[in-house]
Amino acid sequence: MTGTACLDKIPQTERESLETYAALIEAAGKPWPVRIDAVASVRLRPDLRQGGGFWPDASLAPQANAVAQGLALLRSAGVVVAVKRYQLEHSDHRPKRLDDLVPAYLKSIPIDPFSGRPLLFVPEEGGYVVQRRAESA
Numbered sequence: 560m561t562g563t564a565c566l567d568k569i570p571q572t573e574r575e576s577l578e579t580y581a582a583l584i585e586a587a588g589k590p591w592p593v594r595i596d597a598v599a600s601v602r603l604r605p606d607l608r609q610g611g612g613f614w615p616d617a618s619l620a621p622q623a624n625a626v627a628q629g630l631a632l633l634r635s636a637g638v639v640v641a642v643k644r645y646q647l648e649h650s651d652h653r654p655k656r657l658d659d660l661v662p663a664y665l666k667s668i669p670i671d672p673f674s675g676r677p678l679l680f681v682p683e684e685g686g687y688v689v690q691r692r693a694e695s696a
Contacts (some may be wrong), residue, residue, distance in 0.1 A: 579603060583619070591627065591672035598623040627672040634669035634678060635689045641665045642687065653687055656680060 569577070579601060586597035599620035638657065641664035645654050654660055657668045657680045668677040674692040681688040 590675070591630070591670065592675045595620075595623045595627050595673070630672045631678075631691055634671075637665065637669060638678065638680065638689045653682060654680075655682060 582601045583598065586601055587594060589597045601619065603619065638660070641660045642653060644664050645660055646652065657665070657677065661667060670676065671678050671691045676692050679688075679690050679692055681690065
């Protein structure tokens, strides 16, 4: 029996739930930042919330953004650790740019999940800033 034939035997509400889950799985496999909009675009029908599926609200946009924010924070923290390791091996000097950390301290320059571009590293007097790129950048 083929997958399509199996789906024909499932009640409509359950089939719609499975189709929504499949759409979410596909959206979650897309690269950042496309993933945020792809997950947010999957509409969760309120009438399916009663059908036994897990439907937190009508959209997963807030959750997709929260995951992206957490990922940006973790990637920024990785830069902070890499900079400290660099300083320990370079007489407390800071790197001038993120490229100075690759590949010895970072495998690659971390990507901002919101813009899909490298995080910004801005040396400042007495320190540095790691930040996301402006979304329009």
